[in-house]
Amino acid sequence: MFDNLTQKLTQTFKNLRGQGRLSEENISEALREVRLALLEADVALPVVKDFIGRVKAKAMGEEVTRSLTPGQVFIKIVHDELVHLMGDHNDRLDLSARPPAVILLAGLQGSGKTTTSAKLALWLQEKEKKRVLLVSTDVYRPAAMEQLAHLGRDIGVDVYPTRANERPVDIARRALEEARRRNDDVLIVDTAGRLHIDSEMMAEAQELARAVNPVELLFVVDAMTGQDAVNTAKAFDAALPLTGVILTKTDGDARGGAALSVRAVTGKPIKFLGVGEKVRKGLEPFHPERMASRILG
Ligand code: GDP
Numbered sequence: 001m002f003d004n005l006t007q008k009l010t011q012t013f014k015n016l017r018g019q020g021r022l023s024e025e026n027i028s029e030a031l032r033e034v035r036l037a038l039l040e041a042d043v044a045l046p047v048v049k050d051f052i053g054r055v056k057a058k059a060m061g062e063e064v065t066r067s068l069t070p071g072q073v074f075i076k077i078v079h080d081e082l083v084h085l086m087g088d089h090n091d092r093l094d095l096s097a098r099p100p101a102v103i104l105l106a107g108l109q110g111s112g113k114t115t116t117s118a119k120l121a122l123w124l125q126e127k128e129k130k131r132v133l134l135v136s137t138d139v140y141r142p143a144a145m146e147q148l149a150h151l152g153r154d155i156g157v158d159v160y161p162t163r164a165n166e167r168p169v170d171i172a173r174r175a176l177e178e179a180r181r182r183n184d185d186v187l188i189v190d191t192a193g194r195l196h197i198d199s200e201m202m203a204e205a206q207e208l209a210r211a212v213n214p215v216e217l218l219f220v221v222d223a224m225t226g227q228d229a230v231n232t233a234k235a236f237d238a239a240l241p242l243t244g245v246i247l248t249k250t251d252g253d254a255r256g257g258a259a260l261s262v263r264a265v266t267g268k269p270i271k272f273l274g275v276g277e278k279v280r281k282g283l284e285p286f287h288p289e290r291m292a293s294r295i296l297g
Pocket of ligand 1: 110113144193248250274
């Protein structure tokens with residue numbers, strides 16, 4: 001992710017570094033290039049506009065024009081604004097509710113929900129020493145339920161067994177009762193997705209959220225879907241009380257716009273990144289600072 005953006009920004013900064021002093025003119029030129037690079041990386045237009053406005057306000061100040069190393073100061077401004085754009089700091093999961101804390105995952109089909117449910121279960125078990133129960137409510141795709149059962153067996157996390165012809169909300173309620181009975185710390189609920197946003201999918205997710213009252217309602221989105229990721233995020237955020245986002249498939253050659261836009265568009269933090277197909281080592285907490293450094297190369 002971000003290869004192209006990094007390459008473009010590196011070139012822009014190289015040109016700036018070569019300048020002894022910076023004039024309004026060459027700052028404007030650099031800003032034009034940064035703007036283009038962000039648009040090419042699929043960052044949403046309003047987000048780009050706002051970002052460039054903020055960088056410009058700082059860069060036109062005395063700090064840059066008077067500095068002995070204006071290029072460096074300019075890069076630092078871009079870096080800091082990127083960090084800010086992505087949410088400043090790592091937002092941890094809030095598991096402070098009386099156990100079992102419920103985490104609900106929502107998103108389109110194919111975004112990586114089921115894989116991410118298992119990754120998250122393993123992460124909580126290994127890193128946070130939590131007792132976790134997993135459940136799939138995707139009654140429309142028995143293969144998805146089977147996939148979760150299989151992943152659970154692989155990583156040693158129990159998956160609540162479901163029967164055919166049950167309503168998703170009943171499955172989730174019974175899984176929650178079971179998690180209580182077992183004294184689990186966390187129940188992760190995987191929901192059904194569709195290929196496109198539709199009102200039935202949203203209504204079902206809303207009903208599930210009301211039934212199990214999640215402390216975390218995480219929107220799972222595929223980074224490879226570019227601008228669509230932002231539109232999908234908006235729609236889910238409007239329909240559901242999201243608490244955060246998990247951006248998947250960031251190990252691919254996605255242009256990175258979703259990572260840079262989602263926070264600004266929804267106001268919800270990216271909490272984790274999916275960084276591989278494998279459940280083990282396939283999930284990382286999201287750190288805006290590290291991501292900004294990566295983008296700037
Ligand atoms: P769901 O329909 O939302 O439940 O999506 P799945 O969990 O079935 O994932 C869809 C596909 O994306 C599968 O082939 C996963 O292996 C793959 N996948 C999920 N997360 C990642 C990731 O972070 N990186 C990569 N490369 N592939 C992923």
